[in-house]
Amino acid sequence: MASDTPSAAAHVFEQTEMLLNMGPQHPSTHGVLRVLLKLDGETVVDLDCDIGYLHRGVEKICEHDTYPMITPYFDRLDYVAAVNGDLVYVEAVERLMGVELPRRAEYLRVILAELQRIASHLLWLATHALDIGAATIFLYAFREREEILKIFENFTGARLTAHAFRIGGLQWDANPEFVRDVLAFLDILPGRIDEYETILSENRIWLARTVGIGVLTAADAIDTGLTGPVLRGSGVAYDVRRAAPYSVYPEFDFEIPTGDTGDTYDRYLVRMQELRQSVRIVRQAIEGLPEGSVMAARVPRVIKPPAGEVFHTNESPKGEIGVYLVSDGTNTPYRLRVRPPCFVNLQALKQLAVGHLVADVVALIGTIDIVLGEVDR
């Protein structure tokens, strides 16, 4: 805007707004998100998200990879909830092929998926609290998450990108210590959740930073297409595990926590409740874990689903993750498309943040719980 004419120079001084680039290298944008803020003082007047720094073209890659080769890519969409990503993909392919899974495989899948949900929510809590300045919660939550990662490591062979499931079941049966480890973890976790809540839930600073911040009414949330804890925080009890049950979820007894006003504090409470509900599900699944094989009997060596299409959705920790799969009968999909919850939820950021302060933007990015791997794909 450099100009020598006096009127233009005067205009510069008249301006009260400032553009601030938050990210892509910023500690609180949870990856490589770039948020362009227009500030008036510290008040956010306008906001624009610039995404795509992590775009790898996963959907296109999938078009020329065989079906088993695609599973690892789903680990890397939402890389902090890899198991849930795997689950939705293998279930979509299985639905297309009409494979019936042994019950043990289904149970193990549910256990792993719910553990992953706990891990993902713990990571969210850790980073959200860190954004708001409570650094210690960060390490406490990481400690508990570490236990889950150890369980994954022993079961699947990797901690983060687990590649837990194969089309038609699981690669391995549970390792011998699996049940013991999971039960030991379940015994510890509720006490630890209490600990986090002692530090945060009543803390006046935490309340001041979250209560009333980023209020989203139920109608707005539905209009924007939000799902997951962000939607439930606004009071809509929509959870794919209940609304369109998949796997063996109907066999378990659990509740769907909802908030009432839809502010950051409600979303915090919802996720804390979900942690406890996931503990409940895992415990039931471990107790009812059937014996038997973990791989469906009739899965061909080369997977060629019949021509057709399927849209399958799951409840990932971030929201409703969907896979749209078109098969032309060959060993590679004709088209694969992911409905990423993070991408959709991120669209609410502007709605949430305008009128709040810079510090709140950080809290709001945290409360949406995005993973850029999934936003950018």
Added chain:
Amino acid sequence: MSGPIALHWAPQAASPPPPPPVVPSWSPVELIESIGVPHGFAEYVVWPAVQLALILFVVLTAVAYLTYLERKVAAFIQARLGPMRVGPVGLLQPLADGLKLLSKEDLVPAGADRFVYLAAPVLAVTAALGLLVLVPFGAAWGTVTDINIGLLFLLAVASIGVLGIVLAGWASNSKYALLGAMRSSAQLVSYEVALGLALVGPLLFARTLSMQEIVESQRFTGLWWVAVQPLAFVVYFIGSLAETNRAPFDLPESESELVAGFHVEYSGFRWSLFFMAEYANIIITSAIAATVFLGGWSMPGLETAVSWIAGTDATTPLYSTAFTLLSIGVFAGKVLVLVYVVMWVRWTLPRYRYDQLMDLGWRWLIPVSLANILISAFAFLVAMRPDQGGLLGLVEVTKNGLWMGWAGTAYFLLVNLATFAMAAWLLAKLNKTAWSTDLHALRRVEALRRAGRLATAEEARAE
């Protein structure tokens, strides 16, 4: 107040005031003189130089090890071990850090105001270290100098340090740094007031601004002023957290929002100067708190402990040395406890938002400290001896300090309760909603605020 309505039934300050407690008379100046240095030169040049060198050395080492302590405290709180690799249990870590920082490149961002940019950290650290000269580290020769407006001077110079931060933020030519500096100056303006007002309370009792005499007054009365001014202590402590930019008030450098705030562009040794200033400031504010509220270097039983070591003759060099060293130890202990609390708070609590910080300062801390001053002053007036202008005669002003018997002490402790109740009432009147724990009320307030901010932004644009 005296005259007809003076009540003479009240217990006059039970017994006559005792003589002032002993202060050892010998000082190392005599030692320096004994090797032939002329008196004035020894007292005003040589000895202070030795003291300053010692203090700078000790404090700079302490600052380095505070970073170590901070990391260890954080680690232990967070289920970690902290630095363990350099030296036994990581004890040489500060040295390694220092070497690393010294060998790093000193970057100046393009478009920065070069001179100001380079000078700002020096200003910050000079202001912090310059204050050390007035801190009463110990009795007798444990203090460099003692001027009659010591506390005032400390507060005045301490605020120069913030100038360093503001200049750094301005000169960096970076928006994050600018926002940090902006926050810092606003924070300073509001919390300096609360801080100063909080100190007035104990000064009513100490009746002097000289740091050494504040300690002596508490020693004479046999009471730490925190007992009679707990509210002021809390306000001072919160204010000092904000003054030194520590969590939950570390907004100028909040790493999750402003990345690192005012020092985001700094690197290498200049960056470490800011760190040194921050830790030195923590030491100094803690030292002021220890001096004004916690009895400074005095401690019940200190004299007894010294007499075990060095007998009872207060004029011998041994007595003086033992007394000084022990008192320095006591003082260091108190400061360390306060510093630990500061770190402990930092690693537990989330961070306030900028406007909430202002709220807390202007609508909570300043009214409380004002109320505290008014009520304390009134209570003090009532308690004074009728012939000194008071009413009850529970406390007597002597030239060595206040003298109050058990009745006076009990009276002031009761006054604390009254102050607490009145302050609570005042806060309730001032902060109708923020005061409530009702979440729905809080939500409404936030929604209103957001709407208000949007409206002002809209107006500004319309113009």
Added chain:
Amino acid sequence: MSERRSIGSVLSRLLLVDLFKGLAVTLRYNARALVEARDGADPTQAIYTAQYPKERPLVGERWRGAPKLNNDPRTGESLCIACNICALVCPVDVISVGQANREVRDGEKRKKKKVLTTFEFDTSRCMFCGLCQEQCPTLCLELTQEFELAVESRAGLVWDREMLEKGIHVVTYKK
């Protein structure tokens, strides 16, 4: 002001009870950290971290780490039959198998047989998904429990057959 304030709630708010509850949790951790044993990686202890380069963690048996080409323990020859399945199944084309047809004597008969010549494995692009080891018909290619794969040059990330058979040289710290 819909909520009725009780004396208790007002007092607890004035006395900062909510903050002190949190502070008590952290203080307890701090105190426990000073007295408890620190074996590392035990979630019930106050200190959870292990001193990594000194104490090497035991990774799971199924861990997918550094690749390895196994030799037949009896003959010492490579188990690989150069079937190229691993290269085909790899989603990111990490593996390239070199093969040659050689004449081998089997007793009296002479046979033409495909044998392995070179084997390249680019660890910089491998995502350790484990598909290759799953598909290997002879259990030759294996992802081992070794997890320290850092090298000093980019080229060093491409492992040749010799490296794959011997394994990477890992420096262990004792101090």
